[in-house]
Amino acid sequence: MAYQALYRVWRPQNFIDVVGQEHVTKTLQNALLQEKISHAYLFSGPRGTGKTSAAKILAKAVNCEHAPVSEPCNECAACQGITNGTISDVLEFDAASNSRVEEMRDVLDKVKFAPTAVKYKVYIIDEVHMLSISAFNALLKTLEEPPKHVIFILATTEPHKIPLTIISRCQRFDFRRITAGAIVNRMKLIVEETGVLCDERALQLIARAADGGMRDALSLLDQAISFSGERVTEEDALTVTGSVSQGFLSKIAIAFQEKDVASGLEALDELLFHGKDPARFIEDLILFYRDMLLHKTAPNLEESLERVMLDDDFRHMAESIATDQIYQLIELLNKTQQEMRWTNNPRIFLEVAIVKLCQIEHQHAEKLPSAQDSQLIARIEQLENELEQLKAHGVTVTQEAASLPQKPAHRPTRKGFQPAVGKINEILKNATKNDLNQIKGKWGDMRARIMKSHAALLNEAEPVAASSTAFILKFKHEIHCQMAMDKNSFLNEVSSVLYELTGKKLIILGVPEDQWLTIRENFLSNQHIDDEENSESIQEEPHISEAKNLFGAEFVEIID
Known part of the structure; x- marks a missing residue:
């Protein structure tokens, strides 16, 4: 084909032509002059920002016959051969269509051979993120310790898909989106060189539609030139880009x-x-x-x-x-x-x-109607007038007193769960061992019948004293006691199931374990332990009584 697209004709041949990537080109030029070329580079960034072009320019610069230079001369045999693609030592490898490990191994097998026409072998792998895991593994070892005459340049639009082991072995350069102003300046140069008449407003619309990509901008410009007549106008650019005037x-x-x-x-x-x-x-x-x-x-x-x-x-x-x-x-x-x-x-x-x-x-x-603002101002004026009247009657408000925040009245607060000590003492007065054993005997059946969420509250709870009308339920943790006693559905279900099992309608009083010990000691000290049997029903469990019968009460020490 005789005609070539603008982005192919005007592809950068020097670092100075790579628009909007000065942070990359300046670094590479300094490295070339100081002869500090790395064995592997990673060029990442959006499409059409100059990654592959910069890679080919770098390949020409390191192999230029006048090296070390900051720009390739584009006149020597090496530069012209690389530009034309006739030098086999500079290989462009498309990973998108050659992603399998077999293709990668075919390339890597030739790495160890010395270059034939230029100083360095340069492998430009485009869209490197498309390689398979096996292909990346095959590339990894060679990339880590390549021969001295080999340079790898990897280009990608999606660096997050590349294994970190590959990235860590490369010098990474991030290409940025090109600004609309830089794209417009480049297109102005092109239309002046080609002799095409183009409105500046049309170039601005094309640059904005390109979204930071120079190749996209030149493709749209090429399309607009073909669409227009003698001059590319704003309307032509709007039609080509689909934008709105x-x-x-x-x-x-x-x-x-x-x-x-x-x-x-x-x-x-x-x-x-x-x-x-x-x-x-x-x-x-x-x-x-x-x-x-x-x-x-x-x-x-x-x-x-x-x-x-x-x-x-x-x-x-x-x-x-x-x-x-x-x-x-x-x-x-x-x-x-x-x-x-x-x-x-x-x-x-x-x-x-x-x-x-x-x-x-x-x-x-x-x-925000204007009437509301006027009402607010009127209200402020009314309050100011009332304040003046109060001052006229001898009421004074000092600035210090008015500025002090009003403190709420102190209210004594009680922290934690507070058991009903009076009701517990009444239960203890009438408590018997038979009533307690009857509840304990049905305790497992009761837990099996109630809801699982209610049964979970009884995992670390047990009845410790009971009368014919009520019983005391001791909880190991205060928070569980608080949750159980505040939940009416829990109390009603437990009481109802126990009524079915024992025939008694019992009231449940909960108490945390640490408070239960104090309440029981106070009750015993106040009652002087008049009734030994009643006392045993309060503080003794069946296994404690059995231990006393076997070894004697004087040899048994109860540790709660």
């Missing part, structure tokens, strides 16, 4: 301000009729209001505006809208943009968004 965006914005839903929907119909992309439209609208916000808050930063041209219509519109309304508009548009990504019918979301945007100012106006 500023006049159309202003028309939509006026419909929002005037709350004219019909005009807004008609404008949307016109947009879709001309084949505009809904996603591109809502992105343009967000940038339109973004530029309006920047113009209102920082009018001196005109170079930061990405979407609009500062004409009289735009300035008048920016002056007539409040900043907080712009915040609301951008927030709603951004939400709609997120929702449109997951639908097959974005038109519905656009129509709903336009209706909301046409009503958002009216809703905002109702939130």
